[in-house]
Amino acid sequence: MLFPREMSEIELIVPSKDLLAVTKALSGYGVFHQTDSNYPGVASGSSNTWQETAGQYSALERRIQTVMQQLDIDEGRPPSKEFEAMVDMEKLRASVEQIEAEVRGTTDELSEQRKRLEQLETIVHQLEPVQDVDIDISSLRDSRYMFSMLGQMPTANLERMETSLARVPHVFLTLRADPARPVVWLAGTKSNSDVLERAARSAYLDPLSLPSDYQGTPGNIIKSLRNTIESTQRRIKELQDALGRLGLERRDQLRDLLWQTHTSRVLSDAIVRFGQLRHTYVVTGWVPTDSLDEFSRRLRQASKEILIENLPTSRTGHNSNVPVALTQSKILRPFQMLVNTYARPRYGELDPTLLIAFLFPLLYGAMFGDIGQGLVLLIFGLLINAGKIMKSMQSLGLLIAYCGASAAIFGVLYGSVFGFEGEHFEHAFGTELHPLWTSPLHNTLPVLGVAIDLGIVILLLAYLLAIFNQIRSREYGHLLFGHTGLMGFALYLSFLGLLGMAVQALRLPIIPQIAVFISNLPLPWGVLTLIFGLGIMFSEVLINLYEGHRPVIEAHGVGGFVMYLVQAFMDLFETLISQLSNTLSFVRVGAFAVAHGGVSMAIFALAGEEMGFKFWLTILLGNLFIIGFEGLIVGIQTMRLNYYEFLGKFFTGGGMRFEPLTITPAEEEG
């Protein structure tokens, strides 16, 4: 749960005669992550024949997808596990060609009609600005003494076009100031037509190309164009209906063809990456260790002579080439998604999903504490998750529900129901509601202090996790001297000591108790901050010395050693600024809790004293506003705190995604 699944490296030696059966077994189980079998003595890419075969299946698959797209048919459900390994290419091709021939005539005409419609609409668009001009268009076009050009051009070129004609008498008007495609009119004397044409062409002026059968004034032409547009639209509708009918007829056949071709393509793609010896094939890859027994059993069923060798992989040290399979848990899926959006854990690295599953709702609830609004979010989230509403957000449903539940719990602690607190609650419902802990609105400063304390705890946890990760990956240099190693941790503790001393000396109203506690310990925090600060400043040198990297200081190039010192100082400066800003960043947790109560107060002020229809309507709308708007903002803030203040401290990520060989698309974790 806390780490990606343990993986085993697999090497298979497959007799040529069992090639297809083994490949089918490999892709059928969906636990095998294939790697290239490319090492000395083994021909990679198996053989050109398989490469060609894979290419042909791939091209055929694209053709089927195109036809299905034209007929508006989706891919349908993947076939059952018992699929045919490799379907005869010629048989598939013949079926595809037959359907393509049936569809082609209609789709070609449809595409032509659509293009025509677009052209006609463009012409109308260009003519509309001059529709009231009572002049025959052809007289402008065929004028004996005047050059005239009506058309569209890129807005960015308008000014340059004017400039380019500065020395030639002309008229250049923007008839319609469309931001992307303005309609313009360029006119001048016929004797300058060469210059005018060249300028227009080089400014990408696209002249109006009016079909010769449209004549008369712009108004008349527009009228007749609109008639043609209507008839074209009717024809497009007829063609779409015909395609719809054809789609219904051919749907099942096309889906079968697609999956057969897809399966054959996936298998041949896999074989291309096998290594080929004289009578055998070498296959390498990764399998989750807990699936290894079943995986081996299936392979032995497919080939009695197969050789299977597996090498368990250590979770410690650098394992950047090991694919990372994360534990699939429906309950944790939304948090897995949040973590994956940030980065995929490396193999052996701590998977922070569980931590985020605790921290995210905690911070959200603390900022949005209200029993009523929390329950609304909970129900809303569950409905989304069940696919009853807003299907496009289904993956976020559970996350919203968790946040809602947490908000409701904090609502109990804060004593707030749909914004009703204390007197308001008693006035409206005739009974008292006492906060189990405190009302942020009435105890602002202590709440802000607790928020900073919460931040300090989270940051200390993040530092400890970073140290844990560095021990596991055996990065001892960074562990001792790195920004997120022991040196960084010690600097942060010293910094907290100084912060606590400053809070007491300056008698600040917001008191982070943890910082004050640390400062009261009998240690010279100022001296320690200086020592650990210098340690961080020269951490690169210390790491290089410890790990034996040379040169110890990268100080060649512009500026040399002085530039190194400047860079090291800036590094320390940034670390200290980050530690301060990261700690204070958690003030927002308390501030949002206070603001939440404040916004509710504002809504009560708008609702007035009298508890009539207007009062309840205002409360209803106000609550909807808070849930929708403030709920979203709090969500963004929570994500920010989790990503930048927490994960950023200890989570490196960059792991390789586990992509098992399968004929159906692999299900994404979270």
Added chain:
Amino acid sequence: MAKSGVSGYAAISARVRAMSSSLLSAQDFARLSDSTDLPTLVSQLKQTPYGPYLENLKEKDFTPQKLDLAIKGRLGDSYRSVTQMAPEHARSLLKQLYRYFEIQNLKAILRGITTDPTWERVQDVLFPMGKMTVLPAQAMLESGSVGAAIELLQHTPYYETLSFAMKRYSAEQNLFPLEVALDLAYWRQLWQEAKKLPGQDGVQASKIIGSLMDVNNLMWVIRYKVYHGLSEEEIINYTLPFGYRVRDEDVRAVAAGADLSMVVGRVFPGIPDLNTLLENPRQGLPQLEVILKRRLMQQCLAAFIGNPFHIGVPIAFLILSDLEVQDLTILVEAKSSGMPAEEFRSYMLRSVEA
């Protein structure tokens, strides 16, 4: 609120200083240019910060294209690293600056479609953009036509620009209008991004980006005039009216046929033997480009002096890295074709002692 000044640039400034110390020194270049042949050059390069990018290349892959691609890998990493660390308000400028390579890739794909649409060939000339690209490169190449490829760019920043230029491509069957439209749109957007920045960031960005634009703009004007023989109005439409030193009147003067050396001398005073250099513009132009780029390089180095807390330093570093890659490309080409040192040294931006 946008973080700027010390708080916004403390980290990136330190990082860029550290990265800039790994730019190749004059001694490095002297050693590299003394290599006897391409394999020696590569083994020398492996001793530099480019080493990790060349590690996976086997000797059979020592072709100029493959080496160029590997070397550019480091430039791509520098861009990504600097962009990630940049303050939020300056990031879009850096991303736009990086888009230059995406434009070059886009042009390469379009050229590939019209000449040799084999993915393996085109792939080798594409800048390694990683995930920071919106181009579906292979699908574009396999689409079979320029029009179909451009249709695949819908919902990208390039579609609108290319859809206008596409009309001309259809009529002329020449990629020139598409490429010019892409270049103009790129530089206009870059200039806008630079101008959008507040305070010191805006001043420094305009200075360095403007200088970069100056070199390009001036080269365009002269090339359009000398090589393509374009008319005045075409040259004006195909160039930019802004920059750090180059003004609209300079562009218009060259377009109208003014004396090249007079205009260049006015904009960039102090270039020795300018009249002789531009006596035959076709021969002198490559050398003029080298001189202007050397000046740009000096300007970028100057950005490292004084207040380091502004966007000018990261931009200068990225441009210097790009210029370094250009020099390395020259070295690779020269060594692979066995060009003598005295010939290729004149094209290099770094002066390398014989």
